[in-house]
Amino acid sequence: MEHNRVKTDNKLTRHTSVIYLNTDNNESLNKEKLPIKKRKLDNIDPLNVSKLKNKPLQMSRQAFIEENKNLDSVIYYFEKDLRKVKPYYYEYQAFAKGRWLGRSIFDVFCKEFRDRPAEYYAYAIETGLITINEKIITKETIVKNQDIIRHKIHRHEPPITAAQIKIISTENDLIVIDKPGSVPVHPSGRYRHNTVLHILQKDFGFTNLYTLNRIDRLTSGIMFLAINKKRAQEFEQLMQERKIRKEYLCRVIGEFPTEDVMCDKPIITVSHKLGLNVVHPNGKPCETIFHRESYNGRTSVVRCKPITGRTHQIRVHLQYLGHVIANDPLYNHRAWGQQTGKGGIDENLTKSVVDNLMKEGINQDEYLNLDSPTSLKQQEHIKCTENNKLLEQCEVCTMQNLPDPEPHQLFIWLHALKYEGDGWKYETEWPYWAKQDFTGDIGI
Numbered sequence: 177m178e179h180n181r182v183k184t185d186n187k188l189t190r191h192t193s194v195i196y197l198n199t200d201n202n203e204s205l206n207k208e209k210l211p212i213k214k215r216k217l218d219n220i221d222p223l224n225v226s227k228l229k230n231k232p233l234q235m236s237r238q239a240f241i242e243e244n245k246n247l248d249s250v251i252y253y254f255e256k257d258l259r260k261v262k263p264y265y266y267e268y269q270a271f272a273k274g275r276w277l278g279r280s281i282f283d284v285f286c287k288e289f290r291d292r293p294a295e296y297y298a299y300a301i302e303t304g305l306i307t308i309n310e311k312i313i314t315k316e317t318i319v320k321n322q323d324i325i326r327h328k329i330h331r332h333e334p335p336i337t338a339a340q341i342k343i344i345s346t347e348n349d350l351i352v353i354d355k356p357g358s359v360p361v362h363p364s365g366r367y368r369h370n371t372v373l374h375i376l377q378k379d380f381g382f383t384n385l386y387t388l389n390r391i392d393r394l395t396s397g398i399m400f401l402a403i404n405k406k407r408a409q410e411f412e413q414l415m416q417e418r419k420i421r422k423e424y425l426c427r428v429i430g431e432f433p434t435e436d437v438m439c440d441k442p443i444i445t446v447s448h449k450l451g452l453n454v455v456h457p458n459g460k461p462c463e464t465i466f467h468r469e470s471y472n473g474r475t476s477v478v479r480c481k482p483i484t485g486r487t488h489q490i491r492v493h494l495q496y497l498g499h500v501i502a503n504d505p506l507y508n509h510r511a512w513g514q515q516t517g518k519g520g521i522d523e524n525l526t527k528s529v530v531d532n533l534m535k536e537g538i539n540q541d542e543y544l545n546l547d548s549p550t551s552l553k554q555q556e557h558i559k560c561t562e563n564n565k566l567l568e569q570c571e572v573c574t575m576q577n578l579p580d581p582e583p584h585q586l587f588i589w590l591h592a593l594k595y596e597g598d599g600w601k602y603e604t605e606w607p608y609w610a611k612q613d614f615t616g617d618i619g620i
Contacts, residue, residue, distance in 0.1 A: 257583045258335040261369045266331040272323040282315035330573035349407035357396035357587020397592025421596045424480040427589035428499040432468040432476035439493040453488045464493045475617045
């Protein structure tokens with residue numbers, strides 16, 4: 177079968193960041209330091225021992241298990257087709273970064289951690305919720321080398337869809353699930369209990385699992401978890417040797433070509449904070465084959481066969497081809513311009529895209545930031561559009577309780593449909609948005 181091929185060239189730089197976290201299940205503080213390399217949380221399973229060799233900054237398997245073995249205190253509830261978690265206390269811990277040194281603690285939090293207003297950080301410092309080396313400080317306290325900064329917050333996790341995780345199989349030491357879109361796999365960023373690992377433990381009693389294939393939070397579909405190290409290593413070996421064939425479904429903008437299209441453009445990460453990737457000649461080799469399933473006059477349903485497994489590979493290749501996933505909030509954002517990144521973009525435009533996305537509060541954990549920074553003074557004037565009333569504030573931390581999102585706003589039209597190897601195959605049903613009678617794309 178003949179495939180069309182596409183190419184480009186740009187030039188960008190990679191960079192990384194490291195943070196350290198300390199967590200607790202209730203109001204008592206857990207003093208054990210649990211270091212995590214943040215940008216690797218979605219790429220390296222903290223429970224997979226085979227991937228933890230020679231990575232001393234990663235949380236140990238035993239530490240992760242001990243932290244999460246008892247979820248009895250976690251309260252899930254369902255409302256407006258959303259799964260929610262009752263707010264709880266949580267402590268972050270970070271070693272002072274080089275760029276923080278010589279600056280006041282108040283300045284650091286206002287400029288580096290902008291998910292809350294400046295008035296809140298002033299209050300947190302004054303009340304001891306923010307400390308340095310476990311000591312009470314003032315707003316003027318200067319951050320020094322080797323300082324350990326802690327921030328205990330009343331945590332409000334974002335809601336996820338109320339759709340249940342479907343168990344496809346529990347045979348051969350593997351747990352195969354159909355993950356709903358909007359559910360992150362690991363505790364990371366602002367998500368902890370509204371994650372696959374914690375929900376599987378809370379709802380089904382599965383513990384000490386090894387996650388095997390990576391599925392983005394916004395993506396739905398087949399996901400594999402192993403119940404022991406041996407099975408995890410066997411599956412990982414199959415993936416490394418590319419002995420597992422994968423198929424995805426997506427709904428993209430416009431009329432996709434009727435003939436199969438192969439995109440083999442390399443991909444590079446241009447912002448780890450955003451989780452943003454673009455086609456670039458210095459990137460990692462990638463290859464995806466696309467086949468159109470249907471076209472309704474507005475959007476096309478496309479079957480995707482990724483030969484490699486790079487982060488956002490399908491999304492980036494579709495953007496490059498000019499057929500971005502229709503409801504993708506990151507790669508179909510207006511910051512990319514009228515062509516939405518078709519054919520690739522140069523270094524200057526890439527920098528502009530990153531800057532604009534950052535200004536809008538979009539980040540790796542939530543492409544649609546439901547907790548946009550708003551000062552306490554501004555909160556007094558914000559109206560709820562539904563009933564023209566002031567939005568309520570949390571009685572504990574005074575943070576604004578924002579309106580709930582609609583469930584369909586929490587995921588993109590990308591679904592891991594089928595995984596297949598020698599002598600085995602797992603496949604899900606087509607999602608509702610991929611069917612012929614779907615009309616939810618009107619107006620996009």
